Amino acid sequence: MTTPRRRSLRARLAERRARDGDGRPLAPFRWWQVLTRSQLSLEIPDAADTMRTYTVDVRHLGDAGDGEVRARLFRDRALASVSRLPARFAVPGGHIEVATGTFGLKRCRFIPTDGAARQLTPHPRSAEGRRAALDREHPRASRVLGLLSLIVVVAGICLTVPQLVETVSQIPPIADTLGTFTAPIHLPPALNAGVTVLVGLASVERALRLRSSWLDDLAG
DSSP states (O other): OHHHHHHHHHHHHHHHEEEEEEOOOOOOOOOOTTTTTTEEEEEETTTOOOOOEEEEETTTTTOOOOOOOOEEEEEEEEEEEEEEEEEEEEETEEEEEEEEEETTTEEEEEEEEOOOEEEEEEOSSSSSHHHHOOOHOOOOHHHHHHHHHHHHHHHHHHHHHHHHHHHHTSHHHHHHHHOOOOSSOOOOOOEEEEHHHHHHHHHHHHHHHTOHHHHHHHHH
């Protein structure tokens, strides 16, 4: 379990990655960016109790210059800060945490100094925004889809982990010491590829709800 001391060190390292922005305006969200760009916002009052809009923008394909995936924080649509991921941006009353995984965003939330964490609101044209709209307009179908995604990911783990253990157990030093392990299920290559695609789609669906976790990375 991570101690408060380690959490504090990790937070300090994340904050040091952040660099001041140059004030450039937030680029409009285009329809063709639906699968490659995440954009989420939240209004926070400043010291004068004036509401400011903070927007996190992440390009999942990386920056054109070096391919690095970064989070950008805009205040009232002007670039305020840039950071590699995972990112931690200081804002009035707390900070904003941003992290990505294999299949998209893992979290994008405001952590107030006092009070409960709040997830930022996704742009309605983004994939996360469209998934959130489905949840609002068809909550029952949304819950079923979420449950199916979890089942597929867990099933993927049940298939992937034994095969991984079998592969590792065949390494000579391990085989000589512990013996070998044979996975109970071996799928044909074509079916195995199909399962991999299905698990990937399920993990993407979970990422669109910011529910991605180590389970998705393991299943993938």
